[in-house]
Amino acid sequence: MNPIVISVPDWLAEETAKLPQLMPSIEERMSHVIRFSRLNFERGTGGPFAAGLFEKESGKLVMMGVNRVVPTHVSSAHAEVVTLSLAQQALGTFDLGGEGMPEMELVVNWRPCAMCYGAMLWSGVRSLVIAGSGPECEEITGFDEGPIHPDWVGEAQKRGVTVREGVLNAEAVQVFRDFAASGALVYNGRGGSS
Amino acid sequence: MNPIVISVPDWLAEETAKLPQLMPSIEERMSHVIRFSRLNFERGTGGPFAAGLFEKESGKLVMMGVNRVVPTHVSSAHAEVVTLSLAQQALGTFDLGGEGMPEMELVVNWRPCAMCYGAMLWSGVRSLVIAGSGPECEEITGFDEGPIHPDWVGEAQKRGVTVREGVLNAEAVQVFRDFAASGALVYNGRGGSS
Known part of the structure; x- marks a missing residue:
């Protein structure tokens, strides 16, 4: 049986470098x-969502990732899942909050959808x-962002994850406006974002 | 940059055949x-969770998958995500509910965790x-199953997905008992299941 393979676009490595x-x-x-998030839809490599993983204290960049649902045929390949999975495989651990590791922070251009909220909780990030x-x-x-838990901030805190909202809000919203104006594909009515 | 690769164990293809x-x-x-779900933990290839994708009416088997978190270092590689992603890449579509396709049913040995509930909604399955x-x-x-939405059944129905519970409950619970008795790894306190 073939494995699941979620590729990333060439520009991602180039821009990350x-x-x-x-x-x-x-x-x-x-x-x-x-x-x-803007580059991803402008270059036709996925939806207008990106996520960055950083060491929280130092701000050291660990991984950048983007939405890859349409190009890879995987409805779970939202930006958060892509970034977290890339980082976990690069570091060789399913737990980004493991002993001896610096606290990790996930930075996303909007609130995670219902799925990605859970994926974030299981990843071991702390912020x-x-x-x-x-x-x-x-x-x-x-x-559709899906049915996230009504107390999603509190439920995250219970699991050791702090949430900070509202960083560069207007800039993020402008990407959504430009995405909508571009006539790009919004994949199916049930489709999640991020 | 290396792609994300989620492999499946050899026995999965053999047993599926x-x-x-x-x-x-x-x-x-x-x-x-x-x-x-039992084979997966007994053979040391993942947690005690499996998911099967079927054409709902005919019962035709589309894909079987299992939890692969520990072996692949990917905290999102729960059974549901694995099965849905394998099926989507095999069929070449991110939408298992696309036009002209038969209604798809996802069968899982327990309620999806918060993440997998969202993943199920975005996959296009109808049941x-x-x-x-x-x-x-x-x-x-x-x-930890995570903070699923309190009205998860109703929220699924709103998105065209029906839920049926309680099929072979005792048999599923027995696998969890045997898993716990085996002393197998329960990966971290934040770790999701399925």
Whole structure:
């Protein structure tokens, strides 16, 4: 049986190589994640979503990833799942919060969908930073974010994950507007985002 | 950059090849899924979870998959995500509910965790069949199922997915008991199941 293979576009490695190795500020981390979310739909390599994994304290970049649902035929290949899986396989561990590892932070250009929220909890990251969690993403793009738990912030905190919202909100929303204006594919009415 | 690669164990293809091509009854579908959940931990190839994808009406087997978190270092490689992704890549579509396709049913040996519930919704399946959704899995195995939406059945129905619970419940629970008695690894306190 063939394995599941989720490829990443060539530009992702090229653009990642150009990034600063250390990004001390949250805003800097988010600004690059938002830029990658834009590059992904502009280059036709997936939906307008990206996620970056960083060492929380130092801001060292661990991995950048993007939505790959349509090109790879995998409905679970949202940006968060792609980034977390790439990082876990690169580091050789399914637990990014394992003993002796620095605290990891996931930076995403919008609130994770119902699936990615769970994926984030199981990954071992200790911090989630998002540009927003309001209705803008669904309203502008038409994606369904799914039935996330009503107390998703509290449930994350119970599991040792802090949540910070509202970093560069307007910049993230502008990507959704430009995506919608581009006439790009919003894959099926049931399709999740991120 | 290397792609994400989620391999499956050799026994999965061998055992799948021995299965009936058509399984008209739900109980027959579930009995094989439960057997695969047992094989997976007994052979040391993952946690005690399996998922089968079937054409709902005919009972034609589309794909069997199992939990692969520990061997592949991917915390998202739960049985549901593995099965759905294998099927989607085999069929060449991210939407198992696309036009012209028969209705698809996902059969799992317990209620999907918070992540897999979302993954199921985005996959395009139209039916979810589970052996149970009570506290037995978490209590016996120690896995955390995560913060699924309180009205998860209703939220699934809103998105066109029907849920049937309680098929071969006792048989599924027995696998969890045997798993726990085996002293097998329950991967980290935050780790999801399925």
